[in-house]
Amino acid sequence: MGKLVGLNLGKGDLNRGFPSVTVQLSEDDNSTALQLTGSLPASPELIALYKRWQLLYKLIYESLYPSGCWRNHEIDEAIEIDEEDITNVSIIEFGILCNDLQNSINCWLKSESFRKIDQKLRTKLATTDEIKVVLQSEDDRTRRLPWHLWNFFEDYPHAVVCLSAPEYEPIKSLKKPSNKVIRILAILGNSQGIDVQKDREMLEQLPGAETIFLVEPQRRELDRWLWDKKGWDILFFAGHSSTHADGETGKFYINQNDSLTITQLKNSLRAAIKRGLSLAIFNSCEGLGLACQLISLHIPQMIVMREPVPDLVAQEFLKHFLEAFSEGESFYLAVREAGERLQGLESDFPCASWLPVICQNPAESPLIWSEKVKETSNIYNKILPNKQIIGAILMTTIAVTSGIILVISQGILQFWELQFFDILMRSRPQEKPDPRILIVTVTEADVRSQSPQERGGASLSDRSLAQLIAKLEQFQPRVIGLDIYREAPVKADYPNLASWMKKSDRFIAICKASEDEKNSGVASPPEVPTQRLGFSDVVPDPDGILRRHLLAMAPASPCSTDKSLSFQLATRYLASYGIKAKLTPEKNWQFGNIVFENLESDSGGYHGIDSDGHQVLLNWRSATSVAPIVTLKDVLNNKLTSHLVKDRIVLIGTTAESFHDYWDTPYSPSQWPHKPMPGVVVQAHKVSQIISAVLDRRPLLWVWSKGGEFLWVWCWSLIGGVLAWCNRSVLGLGVALTLTLCFLYGSCLGLLMLGGWVPLIPSALALLTVTTFLLAYRFYSRNF
Structure with missing residues (x-):
């Protein structure tokens, strides 16, 4: 210890007091640096308090553990109560008594005749010092007091109290054998x-x-x-x-x-x-x-x-x-x-x-x-592995990791990786709706409320659209996107609507490119120029679930635009902030300082996907609502307010099931019954992803390079090797594996919340494979 404080109470006891108290402060070399003298007054109440504390201590333990679990041979004998007849033992009373005893000890040690010793010690000692306080007293009751309750030990976290006899001397030792242990x-x-x-x-x-x-x-x-x-x-x-x-x-x-x-x-x-x-x-x-x-x-x-x-x-x-x-x-x-x-x-x-x-x-x-x-x-020799074990672990982990990376390259694990990607996506905390977007939905009831002759088979008639636009325009939205196909021109009865669609620089309409001879696509509204068109095409995965966001692609008849609806809406919105979209030399789209890196055919958990166009992973915002939603009926009945529309992106689309504009998403399996997401809501997610990444620095989803994937999977295989090496019981190994798999899941979830899609299934497979192999090696090899 760095400091030695010798506290000698001299002759005296708690009934009569301690008239001569000596304190010596020494350094490591036992040279006395300070000596103080003082006294302590009588404190017979401490005797009574400690005696009562001892009594209640034994009674409480006897009542809590009557069968006995003590290291006292005589504890099973009846406790004799000489001075008090206690029939009820109270934990609360015992707690109060403990506080009273602590307060009484500190009050006694704060007495005027001892205070100068306490204060002087504190001026000479630092709270970082290691301090040994050696208490010497001839009075047994004083030695028995819980001296560690003195506030001094709370203020000095490296101080320890020790009991000592009043007289001591060094040991005249024989030559000690040179034991190595x-x-x-x-x-x-x-x-x-x-x-x-x-x-x-x-x-x-x-x-x-x-x-x-x-x-x-x-x-x-x-x-x-x-x-x-x-x-x-x-x-x-x-x-x-x-x-x-x-x-x-x-x-x-x-x-x-x-x-x-x-x-x-x-x-x-x-x-x-x-x-x-x-x-x-x-x-x-x-x-x-x-x-x-x-x-x-x-x-x-x-x-x-x-x-x-x-x-x-x-x-x-x-x-x-x-x-x-x-x-x-x-x-x-x-x-x-x-x-x-x-x-x-x-x-x-x-x-x-x-x-x-x-x-x-x-x-x-x-x-x-x-x-x-x-x-x-x-134990050190047991824990430290020999070179043969280290070699076996390294060779096994590298071989297993290489094999799993080969399996990944063949697309064998793609289905499971995508399923767990969806599970991780659903496990993320819910985000608040995007306050910059408003969705106006045309419900099944809205469709039925319109005249079939006026609709002409569409979900929204010219009359309803004209009324809707007029209601929205009075509140000055930043941009309006119509996620409803309109191949036919506006009827002559609505010239203002046709003129607005043709001239308004904040209106974006959609069309759909033809996919093949069976899917001929949908042409754009005749009134809308090409620069204000956005395609509605999506790229579902082989299991039919949308996980990718198609930003742009080469135009294809009859849709003459190369930008998606979400791209066009986000571009118009960000232009008011002076932010423009441009292509980087690597052919990635960049908004301000944010680059949307294109997916490749084997990015992340994918293998051999169609990566034509500019695709990124879609970082869904919420399973519930990406933005506030109102219906066509709400708008036409004047339930719209300025704060819902002004300077927002307004998306208009149908949720009527009769028009089948629904898509499966990672959130669809969590809905019961199975409930896909309306197309207009999907578009809102896409728009929100772009503007949130640029304005809020909300993370875009990224994947590691192949080298990064190999290192990540190898690390988890190495953890499996360490678990098999350290755990000597199958039960302990099972518990360790379970906890490690939970940690792996939590790590992947945490990284996804930060934007990283990292291999989960390959890592878990590597962990379990290496652990199983090395466990078998341990059982069948004497060298393990």
Whole structure:
């Protein structure tokens, strides 16, 4: 530790006070940098509070766990209540008592006669210092107080309190054997009602440790091992123990019939300490009595539990302490961290974090789990794979990845990749409707409300269209797109409509290019010039689902435009921002700084698709509504308002099922019953994709190059190899695989939200294939 604070309370007790308190602040070299004196007043109420705390602690645990799971041999005996007749144990009352005890301790330590010591220490210590506070007192009740509740330890996160005898001296040690590993003598004593096997498993897994286990030994056997000439670094005990009422003596149960005190092992323990025994851990109940006896032998460090400890709490403390200590954390901070982590158990085990206590010989240095020990660790040798294993993993992952990339190139996985693309698309959070677009739909009811003679087989008559345009124009939309075919000219009865369609620079109409001899296409309205036409053609995937956005293509009769309706509408809208569309040298369309890169025939999960024209992946906005929607009836009945229309893109199209303008999308399977999306809504998604990418920097969907795909799939195959190598049980491997597949799905979903469509099925296949192969290799090869 960086700093040593010796807090000597001198003679006195809580009833009479401590008239002479001395504090010494030392550096690492034990040179005294500061000495302070003061006093502490009497505080008999602390005695009463702590005694009541002990009583309620035992009563609560007895009521919560009546069957017993304690490391105290005498816990099953009836608890005698001398001063109070408590018939009702309250967790709430116990919590209040804990707060009262903490407040009382801090109030006592804030007394005027001690405050100057506290303040002076704080001026000399930094919150980043590692601080060892060694408490010396002749009063047992004072030593038993939970000193870690002092606010000083909250303000200094690297400070630890240790108990010490008033008198101490350095050990006159024999020449310590040069052990390359930490030697541990582990006594697994009487385990009736508890599980000390967990303690054993943790000790067996320690890196760089040689552990000798004595399971319920006889006294002679224990004594003989303590005298071992190789010496010990750690003495460990797990089992039942207890402290006598005087607080000065304790005993631990080495087997079902025998218990020992430290005095009964004094000679062998003294010999072990001289040969290097640095740390004793009593992972059992009420160890302060044992500590008092063992401190008199000047052992460097001890860890004990101040009160009866539940079995699970003892196991959790040991696990966290050994993890931190063996990974290089200092002894004191490892104890503090392990104790603080017990707080997570306190909903079931109140005050669990109060239990661990360090006892210290200030004249001795703590045990350090050295780097040399780590390098010779048995577990390290188990974990570090040999060159043959590394070679097997690398060869397997590269071979499997290459095979899967070959399978992808043949289009075998395209169907499944597209299905999971749809699932990921549906899993994304819903986006708000685009406020720059308004959809006007012609419903089945709107169609029936119009005269069949006026409609002439169309969904929207000249009369209705003229009325609709007049209603919209009064609110000044930015651009109007008509997603309804009109091959016939406007009737002579509506000259204003014909003139508007011919002259308005913010009106875009549609036509459809012929696909083959059977699908001859649809011509454009005679009144609309070519520069204000947009084609309605789409490029569905082989399964009939729309996932691509066709921006432009070579014009084909009878549709004489090379731009899509969505392209034309977005271009007109963005022109008001001074943004124009242009072709890059690579023949990609660019709006401002945003480039819409063309799909190739084998982009992403695709294989051999028709990539003619300028196609990009369609980044759908929402499964519910891409923009506000009103019906033709709403508009004609004057339910339209300026804020819905002004400066917006207005799309007019039919949703009447009798006109069959519906398309399957990635969202269609999520609708029940199966419900495709109206064509006008699809057009709104396309328009929104363009203007949102340019104005809002909403991501366009992108795919990796073939090299990037190979690296991505190889990484997941490598993860599969690591899982097969690290997991020694099929069940553990199954759990790890499940969690990894969930992480893979989450990664693909997260990347899709950022615009990236990355391989999911190939990665999962690589992960499972490599794991299966290496698992079989492990079972059939002794070298794994």
